[in-house]
Amino acid sequence: MTHPRKSGAPVAGDVSRQPSDRERDWEKTQLRPALEKSPERSSEFTTISGHPIRGLYTQADLAGWEPARDLGVPGAPPYTRGIHPSMYRGRLWTMRQFAGFGSAEDTNQRFRYLLAQGQTGISVAFDLPTLMGYDSDHSLAEGEVGKCGVAISSLADMEALFDQIPLGGISTSMTINSPAAILWAMYLAVAEKQGVDWNNLGGTLQNDILKEYIAQKEYIYPPKPSMRLVIDTFEFGTRHTPQFNTISISGYHIREAGSTAIQELAFTLRDAIEYVEWGIRRGLAVDDFAPRLSFFFNAHNDFFEEIAKYRAARRIWHKTMTERFGAKSPRSWTLRFHAQTAGCSLTAQQPYNNVVRTALQALAAVMGGAQSLHTNSLDEAWALPTEFAATLALRTQQILAHETGVTHTADPLGGSYFLETLTNEVERGAWDYIHKIDALGGMVSAIEQSYPQREIADAAYRYQMAVDRKEKIIVGVNEFTGEEKPIDVLQIGESVRASQTERLRKVRAERSNDEVNRRLSALRAAARGSENLMPHIYDAVKAYATLGEICAAMRDVFGAYEEVAVT
């Protein structure tokens, strides 16, 4: 394995900045006198991540930067300008709204409504018991069933979730991590029942367990058996579902936990490196599975920093795949990503302002070349979105796609002194972190040492202190505040737990419990060995073993993870 180059493109700061005579003259004769008359609003200007920004960027900031090498053209290495030659002129991004609440039937209705409104992909939000591998009738599920997503405890729920939605004609993204293999098996079983050939089945499984330890904390098993499950899905997908993205390597949650943009980028790509290393160690050929790796980034408030982040991500990934892993297929070199606007930027105060924030964040994702996008709803600092709010969020994307004209040309901001400099700086910052994690022995080892967790907690605290001191302004929260009327929010009652409990009772009564026990025993035995667990999980799911039963069977073998909390 070759070690990556020490840095990406040469960047400002690598060489001392050498302004032109014209720029020096301007500074002396125009800028300085202007500042003497009227000083700047602040002694320093920084991005939302605290990255310093100069008052003017010129050619002097791009010394050593070579457009042919570092910028290139769309659809060609290093992919700074996007992964497709025609970008959105060919095909718009997929408008994929994350949705899920209450029962499978409630969510099925919301899916069908959103598809009728012009949404072009499905994205499933599961409730916390499902995310944590508990059935809806488990004691720890009390109060949580159907609350922050849809409750799915068995294949029967999954069948209801996709009732009358032909899976051959649409791609589905599932935000599920620790129990991803099980929910995926349920999805594959529904597809089979619908008569859809797995070869044509499109979609994405989030399945990114590393960021759970780092940020979102929805883990069940310790890191090593969890990584094994992830690689099992890579291997299974490579053989049986060539169109399905078996992972969506996610910076979104890292950013929501309070990281900077550079940390989001670096930790996500270092996670990706970890998955590729584990896949190769399993014996998979990098070009067989790398084309099915997909990514998921946050679209936060700081417009240019976000665009720089997406552009730097593509460049780092191309370098990593070619230089570190020797990938030969261009399909392995391209970083495809979904973006979601920043949930943590939404304010409970003056919630209609969130429509504006979301639109600007979505614009950054589009300017950065996203393949798929979710726009948040205005009411999500209060609750899950109402149908009205979710529709408005989708309309925001449609306005961007069809009214603003930003889709007419690839990488519309490419070549900007500022954006190219920022892209270089973000890339360099990310490489520094990637090398640091390499030195810690890789990401699993860094997680065990709480390194990324601590970096994120520190960044989150720094930002909160800056907001508390009003160094960073949030409209309607620490400035421009005022009285306001409450808005209507979605209410989810406790009845979902009762109806789910009843359905689980029925499933357990109607299935063959002998077969379920046989399947679970086989799964436990396989978990003790080293074979791929996906076929065993699939068999258990088809016998209507529940999510909770399957997770418990693996917990018997793998144990449960408890983190050392960093505060």
Next chain:
Amino acid sequence: MQEKRIRVLIAKPGLDGHDRGAKIIARALRDAGMEVIYTGLRQTPEMIASAAAQEDVDVIGLSILSGAHNTLAPQLMELLKQKGMSDVTVLLGGTIPEADIPNLKKAGIAEIFLPGTSTQDIVAFVRQRAAQKNP
């Protein structure tokens, strides 16, 4: 004479793993000179009540972003009452619809802090309640 430090338990009840807020509050209260104990994730109301008793805290800060507050917060209040710990101030932060606030207060939650609250406001509130408890 040394002033008694305010003791606070920051707790994450339920299955929710979103701990950004809990950790920021823990650090802000600690920076303000208080003794802060953080429970870690996925605590049942029973575990939180026991930890509060064992640590002899003045204040419990709950953080819930999953929508389970209407179930979990009243359960904790009931347990505190049973343990004779009704003098402990309980605060709640997270994603809490306004319509749920009156019932949560009726159950004995002293204050609900919504997204956007500054850490200074929370520090000030905790100081004021602790002063009432230990005049």
